[in-house]
Structures are given as C-alpha cells and as structure tokens.
Amino acid sequence: MRVNIRRTAVSFALLALVVLSACGAAAPQVQTADEKTSVTSAAPAAIAAPATATPLPLPTTAAELSMPVETKVEGTEELTADEVAGILFMREEEKLARDVYQVLYAQWSVPIFDNIAGSEATHMDAVLTLIERYGLEDPVDGRAVGEFADPTLQALYDQLVEQGSASLVAALEVGAAIEEIDILDLQAHLDETERADIRGVYENLLKGSRNHLRSFSANIERRAGEAYAPQYLDEDAYQAIIGGDTERGRAG
Ligand SMILES: [Zn+2]
Numbered sequence: 463m464r465v466n467i468r469r470t471a472v473s474f475a476l477l478a479l480v481v482l483s484a485c486g487a488a489a490p491q492v493q494t495a496d497e498k499t500s501v502t503s504a505a506p507a508a509i510a511a512p513a514t515a516t517p518l519p520l521p522t523t524a525a526e527l528s529m530p531v532e533t534k535v536e537g538t539e540e541l542t543a544d545e546v547a548g549i550l551f552m553r554e555e556e557k558l559a560r561d562v563y564q565v566l567y568a569q570w571s572v573p574i575f576d577n578i579a580g581s582e583a584t585h586m587d588a589v590l591t592l593i594e595r596y597g598l599e600d601p602v603d604g605r606a607v608g609e610f611a612d613p614t615l616q617a618l619y620d621q622l623v624e625q626g627s628a629s630l631v632a633a634l635e636v637g638a639a640i641e642e643i644d645i646l647d648l649q650a651h652l653d654e655t656e657r658a659d660i661r662g663v664y665e666n667l668l669k670g671s672r673n674h675l676r677s678f679s680a681n682i683e684r685r686a687g688e689a690y691a692p693q694y695l696d697e698d699a700y701q702a703i704i705g706g707d708t709e710r711g712r713a714g
Contacts (some may be wrong), residue, residue: 541596545660548651549592550601554615555647556585556667559640561607562619566626566633574681578637578674585670588663595659616641634682635690641675642694645703669709681705 541549560582567575586602593600599612608623610616620638626633648668652661682690692700 467469468706477675481604524613541657542654544651544654545657546596546598549589549596549598549617549660551612552651552667553586553589553593554601554610554612555644556582556589557602557605558585558610558615558619558622562622562626562636562640564607564634565623568631569627570633572630572681573634574677575637578677581670581674585667588666592660592663631682631686633683634678635693636656638675638682638690639693641671642692642700643680645675648695657680671705672703673708675703676706676708 559578563575563579563582566572567579590600590602592598605611608619610619622636626636645668648664648671652664652668655661679690694702
C-alpha cells in the first residue's frame with residue numbers, strides 16, 4: 463500500500479513537471495522584467511486585473527523579450543510539452559519491455575527473451591541520451607525492475623507478467639504484444655515532433671521493434687503450430703511488418 467501511494471505521488475509530480483514546462487514555454491511573452499518566474503506570477507496578475515484596467519504591458523525591447531529565457535528550467539524550454547512527455551514515456555516503455563523480458567527469461571529460460579532484453583536496454587540508453595541532452599529528469603532513476611513512474615505502464619507491466627506466466631506460448635504472445643504497443647506509441651510520438659535528433663532515435667527504436675515483432679511472431683508460429691494474430695496493430699500494418707526483412711542500422 464505504501465508503495466502504491468509513493469508511485470501515485472511520483473506520477474503526480476511528473477505531471478506537474480510537464481505542466482510546469484508547458485507553462486514555461488507559453489508564458490514568456492507576457493512576462494515583465496521584475497517577475498522571477500512565469501508560473502507563479504503570471505496567473506495572479508491576470509485574475510486580479512479588473513475589466514477596465516489598462517492592458518498588461520507587453521515587452522517592447524529585445525532585452526525584455528530575451529530575459530524570461532534565463533528564468534526557465536534549464537534545457538526544457540527548447541521542447542514542447544508533448545515532446546517532453548513523449549521522451550519520458552518512451553524511456554519507461556523501453557524499460558517495461560526490458561523488465562518483462564528479463565522476468566520471462568528467468569521463468570522460461572528461452573533465449574529470445576534474454577537476447578531481446580539486451581536490445582531493449584540499448585533502446586533505454588538511446589532515450590536516455592535525449593533526457594540528458596535536454597536536461598530532463600529521468601523517470602527510471604532509482605527504480606528497480608518492475609517499478610514505473612507512469613501508473614499506466616505500471617498496470618501494463620503487472621498485467622503482462624501475469625499473462626506471460628501462464629505458458630511459454632502466452633509468454634511469447636506477451637512479447638509480440640509489447641512490440642506492437644511499442645510500434646504504435648513510437649509512431650504517435652514521431653507525429654508530435656519535427657526534431658531530427660528525437661525522430662532519429664524513435665526511427666531506430668521502430669526498426670528494432672519491427673525486428674522483435676518478427677522474431678516473436680516466428681517463435682509463436684513454430685511452437686504453437688499456428689500463426690500469431692496481432693493484438694494491437696491492424697492486420698494490414700501487421701502483415702506489412704511480418705512480410706519485411708530484418709532491418710539493420712542501430713536497430714537493436
Ligand atoms: Zn523491442
């Protein structure tokens with residue numbers, strides 16, 4: 463129970479951080495020189511102003527316009543709130559893949575889980591480079607295998623580990639499901655950014671995830687004697703991936 467409360471608090475803090483950075487990105491144009499931070503001072507001023515009051519002064523000089531940049535959280539002002547949320551989420555989603563495969567390897571001793579867990583660790587590192595570049599707080603920091611800041615990923619992890627304990631084929635199907643989810647989330651976060659460095663990381667993770675999906679799918683078919691049916695991707699998207707060749711180039 464104590465652990466759950468801590469997780470909730472952490473995810474709330476994370477949400478607050480994202481909101482804070484969103485405010486920080488939107489507010490600087492109305493900041494005046496004597497304001498220390500955009501978040502605490504901008505809102506009360508707007509609420510207190512009567513309808514007949516003169517408009518809030520807008521910055522008119524280059525010095526005023528550039529000043530708020532120095533008061534914001536270091537690094538994060540370069541990214542949109544969506545970009546920040548996407549990076550933090552993908553860092554933990556790659557951890558979810560690594561953690562589930564480690565647990566399933568310990569249970570089933572089938573090499574595919576060990577091999578792909580190693581690949582997921584390199585995916586985690588790739589997202590960590592973005593976290594460090596933009597001065598974000600790493601949600602994985604201080605969290606053991608099976609622990610997540612994001613409550614959705616925590617619930618997904620718990621569910622998948624339980625499903626994967628039922629049988630080896632069920633465990634392999636969990637692997638395929640994780641890769642499908644990873645592909646869909648990477649595609650969604652690719653749509654939210656124009657930044658070449660972030661897109662480059664996501665594109666490479668996508669290649670790796672498609673390779674992993676092909677591996678799990680082939681393993682399932684061999685052991686179950688029938689084809690894997692996609693659980694999250696639509697049939698056309700799934701067939702397009704399964705019909706493709708192994709992709710190289712930092713794909714993992
Ligand atoms: Zn993967």
